[in-house]
Amino acid sequence: MALIVQKFGGTSLSSLNRIRWVANQVVKCKENGNKVLAVVSAMAGETNRLIELCKSVMDPPDERELDVITSSGEQVSSGLLAMMIKAMGYDAISFQGHQVRIITDNAHSKARILRIDDEKIRKALSDDKIIVVAGFQGVEEEGNVTTLGRGGSDLTAVSLAAVLNADSCELYKDDVDGIYTTDPGICEYARKLKKISYDEMLEMSSLGSKVLQARAVEFAKKFHVPIHVRPTSKPDAEGTWVVDEEEAMVEMESVVISGLTYDKDQSKITILHVPDQPGIAAKLFTPLGDEGIIVDMIVQNVSTKGHTDMTFTVPETDFKKSITIAKQVAKELGGRGVTSDDKIAKVSLVGVGMKTHSGVASKMFSQLAREGINILMISTSEIKISCVIDEKYTELAVRTLHEAFNLGVDK
Amino acid sequence: MALIVQKFGGTSLSSLNRIRWVANQVVKCKENGNKVLAVVSAMAGETNRLIELCKSVMDPPDERELDVITSSGEQVSSGLLAMMIKAMGYDAISFQGHQVRIITDNAHSKARILRIDDEKIRKALSDDKIIVVAGFQGVEEEGNVTTLGRGGSDLTAVSLAAVLNADSCELYKDDVDGIYTTDPGICEYARKLKKISYDEMLEMSSLGSKVLQARAVEFAKKFHVPIHVRPTSKPDAEGTWVVDEEEAMVEMESVVISGLTYDKDQSKITILHVPDQPGIAAKLFTPLGDEGIIVDMIVQNVSTKGHTDMTFTVPETDFKKSITIAKQVAKELGGRGVTSDDKIAKVSLVGVGMKTHSGVASKMFSQLAREGINILMISTSEIKISCVIDEKYTELAVRTLHEAFNLGVDK
Numbered sequence: 001m002a003l004i005v006q007k008f009g010g011t012s013l014s015s016l017n018r019i020r021w022v023a024n025q026v027v028k029c030k031e032n033g034n035k036v037l038a039v040v041s042a043m044a045g046e047t048n049r050l051i052e053l054c055k056s057v058m059d060p061p062d063e064r065e066l067d068v069i070t071s072s073g074e075q076v077s078s079g080l081l082a083m084m085i086k087a088m089g090y091d092a093i094s095f096q097g098h099q100v101r102i103i104t105d106n107a108h109s110k111a112r113i114l115r116i117d118d119e120k121i122r123k124a125l126s127d128d129k130i131i132v133v134a135g136f137q138g139v140e141e142e143g144n145v146t147t148l149g150r151g152g153s154d155l156t157a158v159s160l161a162a163v164l165n166a167d168s169c170e171l172y173k174d175d176v177d178g179i180y181t182t183d184p185g186i187c188e189y190a191r192k193l194k195k196i197s198y199d200e201m202l203e204m205s206s207l208g209s210k211v212l213q214a215r216a217v218e219f220a221k222k223f224h225v226p227i228h229v230r231p232t233s234k235p236d237a238e239g240t241w242v243v244d245e246e247e248a249m250v251e252m253e254s255v256v257i258s259g260l261t262y263d264k265d266q267s268k269i270t271i272l273h274v275p276d277q278p279g280i281a282a283k284l285f286t287p288l289g290d291e292g293i294i295v296d297m298i299v300q301n302v303s304t305k306g307h308t309d310m311t312f313t314v315p316e317t318d319f320k321k322s323i324t325i326a327k328q329v330a331k332e333l334g335g336r337g338v339t340s341d342d343k344i345a346k347v348s349l350v351g352v353g354m355k356t357h358s359g360v361a362s363k364m365f366s367q368l369a370r371e372g373i374n375i376l377m378i379s380t381s382e383i384k385i386s387c388v389i390d391e392k393y394t395e396l397a398v399r400t401l402h403e404a405f406n407l408g409v410d411k
Numbered sequence: 412m413a414l415i416v417q418k419f420g421g422t423s424l425s426s427l428n429r430i431r432w433v434a435n436q437v438v439k440c441k442e443n444g445n446k447v448l449a450v451v452s453a454m455a456g457e458t459n460r461l462i463e464l465c466k467s468v469m470d471p472p473d474e475r476e477l478d479v480i481t482s483s484g485e486q487v488s489s490g491l492l493a494m495m496i497k498a499m500g501y502d503a504i505s506f507q508g509h510q511v512r513i514i515t516d517n518a519h520s521k522a523r524i525l526r527i528d529d530e531k532i533r534k535a536l537s538d539d540k541i542i543v544v545a546g547f548q549g550v551e552e553e554g555n556v557t558t559l560g561r562g563g564s565d566l567t568a569v570s571l572a573a574v575l576n577a578d579s580c581e582l583y584k585d586d587v588d589g590i591y592t593t594d595p596g597i598c599e600y601a602r603k604l605k606k607i608s609y610d611e612m613l614e615m616s617s618l619g620s621k622v623l624q625a626r627a628v629e630f631a632k633k634f635h636v637p638i639h640v641r642p643t644s645k646p647d648a649e650g651t652w653v654v655d656e657e658e659a660m661v662e663m664e665s666v667v668i669s670g671l672t673y674d675k676d677q678s679k680i681t682i683l684h685v686p687d688q689p690g691i692a693a694k695l696f697t698p699l700g701d702e703g704i705i706v707d708m709i710v711q712n713v714s715t716k717g718h719t720d721m722t723f724t725v726p727e728t729d730f731k732k733s734i735t736i737a738k739q740v741a742k743e744l745g746g747r748g749v750t751s752d753d754k755i756a757k758v759s760l761v762g763v764g765m766k767t768h769s770g771v772a773s774k775m776f777s778q779l780a781r782e783g784i785n786i787l788m789i790s791t792s793e794i795k796i797s798c799v800i801d802e803k804y805t806e807l808a809v810r811t812l813h814e815a816f817n818l819g820v821d822k
Contacts (some may be wrong), residue, residue, distance in 0.1 A: 016467055048489070056427055057491055058498035065497070068490035068505055072483040076461070079479035080468055086476070087469035094479055098509050099554050120554075143510050143531075 002167040003125070004029050005040040005043075007157035009136065011174040012232050013077045014044035023084040025235055030090065030130055037121070037131040037164070039157040040081055042073025048135075063108035067137075067147045067288045071097070074134035074153070082132040092130040095121065095139040102138035102156065104146045111138055111146035113155065113219075116163045125164075133160060151213030158216045162223035170228045176211055177231030179204065182260040187387035189408030193258060195241045197248035200258045201352040203384045207294065217242065245352050254359060256353030257405045262394050266296065267319040267342035269326050270311040274335040276303040284310060286330045291325065293318040297346075297374070297379045297388065311377060313388065316342055317377070344376060345394040348386040349401065361385050368405045373397055413578040414536070415440050417548065418450040418568035422585040424488050425455035434495040436583075436646055439503065441541055448542040448575070450568040451492055474519035478548075478558045485545035485564070491544040503541040506532065508556070513549035513567065515557045522549055522557035523820025524566065524630075534641050537576075544571060547627040559649070562624030569627045573634035574685065580631070581639045585770075587622055588642030589651035590615065592818040593671040597806045600819030604669060606652045608659035611669045614795045628653065642687055656763050667764030667771060668816045671711070673805050677707065677754035678730040678735050679787065681722040685746040686712040695721065695740045702736065702800045704729040708757070708790045708799065722788060724799065727753055755787060756805040759797040772796050778815045 006029060008022050022038070029036045041047075050070045054061035075384055078094040085092035097124035100121060104111035117331050135153025138146045148155050154171055161169035177192065179201065184190040196204070211229060220242065230239040274280055281300070288295055293314055301309040314322045319342050326338045330354055354360050364385055368375060373396065377388035389397055402408055417440065419433050433449070448582045452458075461481045465472035489505040496503035509530060515522035536541055546564025559566050562721050565582055572580035590604065590612065595601040607615070609632035613625060622640060631638050631653065641650040685691055692711070699706055704725055712720045725733045730753050737749045765771050775796055779786060784807065788799035800808055813819055 020469070037593075053487075053491065054494060057430070057494045062494045062497045065490040065494040065505055068507070069487050069494075072486045075483045075486070076480050077594040078465075080464065083465060083468045083473045083476040083480075086473045094476055096479070096556070145507070145510075 001033060003005055003035045003037070003164060005037045005039065005157050005161040005169040005170045006155055007153055007169070008041065008232075009071050009153070009172065010044035010046070010077075012040040012172060013040055013042075013081070019077075019080055019084050022081060023088055026081075026085060026130060027090055034167075035125050035128075036123070037133060037160060038081060038146040038165070039133045039153055039160065041076045041135050041137045041153040043077050046073040046076070046092045049409035052143055061390045064144060067108050067145045071147055074136050078132045078134040082130075082257070085130055085132070090130055090259045091128065092132060093124055094132045094134065095124075097137035098139045098143065100133065100160075101325050102159070104138035104140055104148070106140040106142075106144065106146065109147055110149040111140070112200060112215075113138060113148070113159050116159060118163045121160070121164065122269045125222050132346050147196055149213075149215075151216070154213040154328060155219060158220045158223075158225050158227065162219065166225070167244055168226045170230050171212065172230050172232045172235070173211065174232050174238075176229070177234060177237065178229055179211060179242070179259070181258070182398055182402050183262070187399050187402050187408070189402060191408055193240050194238070195243055195248045196258050197245040197352050198242060199245065199348050200352055201242045202247070203348070203381075206261050206389050214244070249352065257351035257407060258353075260398060260402055260405070260407060261348050261350065261352045262398055263348075264391055264394060265316050266313050266344055266346050266388070267316045267322075267340065268311060268313050268344050268388060269319075269322055269338060269340045270309055271326055271330045271333075271338055272309050272336040273307045274330065274333045276306055276308040280333065281310070283333065284326070285312075287325050287329065288314070288322060291321060293316075293322055293325075295375055297386065299379070310327070313344070313346070313377070343378075343391045344388050345391045345397075346386050346388050347394065347397045347401065348384055349405065350384050352383050354383050354385070363404065364401060367383075367400055368397060371396055371400050412445060412446055414448070414575060415448045415576045416448045416450065416568050416572040416575070416580045417798070418564055418580070418582045419643075420564070420583065420585055421452040421455035421488075423583060424451060424453075424492070430488075430491055430495050433492060434499055437492075437496060437541060438499055438501055445578075446536050446539075447537070448544060448571060449492060450544045450546045450564055450571065451485060451488045452546050452564040453481075455490050456747045457484040457487070467525050468647060475555060476536065478519050478669065479555045482545070482548040482556050482558055485547050489543045489545040493541075496541055496543070501541055502539065503543060504535055505543045505545065506535075507545050508548035510552065511571075512542060513570070515549035515551055515559070516558065517551040517553075520558055521560040522551070523626075524549060524559070524570050526751075527570055529574045532571070532575065560624075562625075562627070564631060564642070565624040565627035567725070569631045569634075569636050569638065572636045573630065577636070579637045579639050580639050582623065583641050583643045583646070584622065584650075585643050587640070588645060588648065589640055590622060590653070591668070592669070593809055593813050594673070598810050598813050598819070600813060602819055604651050605649070606654055606659045607669050608656040608763050609653060610656065610794055611659070611763055612653045614759070614792075615670050615672055623653070654693050667768045668760050668762035668818060669764075670761045670815055671759070671809060671816070671818060672761065673756055673758045673809055675756045675805060676727050676759050677755055677799070677801055678727045678733075678751065679722060679724050679755050680730075680733055680749060680751045681720055682737055682741045682744075682749055683720050683747040684718045685721060685741065685744045687717055687719040691721070691744065694744065696723075698736050698740065699725070699733060702732060704733055705734075708788055708797065710788050710790070724757070724788070724812050726754070731749065752787075754802045756800050756802045756808075757797050757799050758805065758808045759795055760816065761795050763794050765794050765796070765800065774815065775812060778811055779808060781805055
């Protein structure tokens with residue numbers, strides 16, 4: 001008998017009718033001969049309502065009490081789903097984070113899971129009950145309530161699937177029906193992937209395909225949990241499986257590139273003509289890090305006469321703050337000033353096949369050149385090549401690369 | 412340094428302004444040199460909203476899941492109050508039932524407190540924090556969430572006061588400013604009591620003065636917790652203290668009667684002419700008990716020629732069901748049938764002074780007779796005399812007895 005973990009988001013739980021639909025999905029899985037554990041988010045809008053309530057009391061809200069209050073959303077939805085399943089004549093039971101127990105560190109509102117006691121859940125499963133677990137929440141060692149951050153219910157589902165050695169972890173999504181080669185919104189030939197490896201998914205996630213929480217994918221990779229991204233709109237259709245690289249490769253055969261992502265939320269800053277000495281990079285990036293600014297790409301030019309230019313990208317929201325810091329640092333280092341540009345985009349090819357196939361980078365560069373698109377920065381990893389380009393060429397770049405690497409469906 | 416437990420009801424927490432007012436009360440108590448622990452109900456209307464939500468899923472709702480869901484109301488209000496106190500610059504921390512931990516039996520929605528672990532709260536108090544505890548909720552041994560029934564936050568407050576050996580337990584009330592000699596609504600001379608004993612309060616509560624939850628008063632009596640019933644409308648005024656009998660007597664001096672209550676929600680049933688044999692009462696009251704019907708007064712007439720009449724009272728809501736059972740029993744016992752009346756009321760005098768003062772009963776009976784009020788049933792206990800009368804005489808009886816026993820304020 002297989003064990004399936006199913007996770008449902010807030011939109012799927014936004015009304016009694018939707019909760020009844022979810023209960024039906026769970027019961028159907030059970031009727032198909034599986035043991036089932038469902039993980040739920042709060043009813044749509046509830047978490048934001050509670051956060052706003054807190055902010056009207058204290059802004060920013062006290063983090064410990066914020067977690068106490070926001071976790072009540074999943075408490076209610078998990079109880080309601082368990083009750084709905086019971087009303088349909090099946091034995092169900094809800095568990096909160098403190099009941100499972102899901103032990104986290106004490107980083108309120110962004111806690112990391114340390115371990116999960118699975119005894120109670122195993123007992124309930126062996127009693128043939130359907131389990132409903134409140135997502136998003138845990139407790140730290142002292143019993144204080146914690147939450148796992150936005151998208152945290154994905155992480156709850158994957159972690160439970162890992163601990164219980166579940167056969168699969170189905171993540172139901174309202175807005176997508178799987179993982180695509182690229183954004184169908186700007187490329188009509190975008191194709192839904194049957195399988196993708198964890199690493200590729202991570203690159204796709206962090207590069208802008210915001211379907212799965214990156215931490216959930218990391219966790220799934222570490223514990224080899226097969227994730228099935230499924231659309232709530234077509235619950236019987238296959239979505240996309242996120243699996244181990246070996247298994248993903250079996251299906252993909254000669255596929256080198258799995259996906260193509262873009263990110264317009266980027267800006268670029270250059271400090272001109274600074275002395276090329278040890279410690280220069282640290283002098284720049286330490287104050288940026290202290291301000292909580294996440295620097296993505298960093299490129300240092302070849303040194304000319306003992307001086308160099310240093311270029312880096314930051315999210316557009318941190319653009320102004322970063323310029324102020326860069327100017328300060330340039331002054332201290334005796335640089336010739338700072339140039340900047342927030343009208344840029346990053347386009348990235350992702351694929352584990354890159355590890356064994358050469359020529360991907362050169363093909364990407366020449367294809368962009370053929371369309372007259374200038375490359376401003378380049379960054380590579382084992383399974384990814386990213387180019388920063390002028391923002392206005394984003395759609396053109398995505399379409400031409402999608403076609404050049406033959407990612408699409410047949411025209 | 413004194414330790415004060417303060418309990419605030421839902422109306423006091425119905426808006427951010429009201430929560431701010433509560434936070435001010437708590438901080439004022441702290442500033443007066445006390446350690447403070449506040450117990451809160453859910454924001455007004457929230458518990459009913461959640462119950463309705465549950466009923467729309469399953470009616471009657473599954474009791475375990477109902478407790479999971481309804482307890483979220485106190486979770487939110489406790490977090491908000493702690494946050495509000497923090498926003499005012501004081502160190503505060505909220506505790507849920509599972510964190511304290513408040514251990515109960517597993518009778519969902521009407522659980523009884525078995526014990527309270529006070530370690531975490533004592534630690535937080537010694538760290539000079541203001542404590543906010545979610546009322547109404549606990550966990551049973553297995554960690555399942557339970558709730559204590561309507562008015563359960565009173566019980567949470569009194570129990571914590573008992574365990575922590577608090578100097579007093581202040582119960583803030585929105586609708587009353589203390590305990591009165593009788594209902595000010597029908598007797599303009601009703602007087603607010605300064606002190607009342609636990610037993611008197613219990614008789615007053617169960618007889619219809621629904622100010623405090625009876626179980627909370629029982630608990631306070633058992634552990635000698637001084638309760639101070641205070642009005643939110645006049646937070647600096649003294650309300651009524653509910654205390655040990657000895658202490659209540661010191662103040663009351665020669666007062667024999669403390670209060671006068673009435674209850675119109677009563678009905679009366681008589682089984683006529685049943686054989687006066689052992690076991691007759693059991694045959695009648697066992698089936699009533701099996702149906703969950705609470706019988707209040709029972710009167711058996713003197714036996715005539717081996718037969719007797721048996722009269723009892725039940726709440727009006729159980730009137731019809733009780734008649735059906737009574738008729739069935741009358742038939743089995745060979746009785747002459749059943750008479751009934753739901754237009755009755757019970758009027759009761761309460762006072763520990765009755766234990767040592769004679770003449771109270773005869774004075775009550777003669778006073779009612781003087782007004783032409785016929786007494787239908789009589790029942791007495793150590794500190795209470797109740798008379799069942801025709802419902803239409805209720806107000807007249809209350810006013811005349813209130814005056815006769817000199818309970819009122821000076822005219």
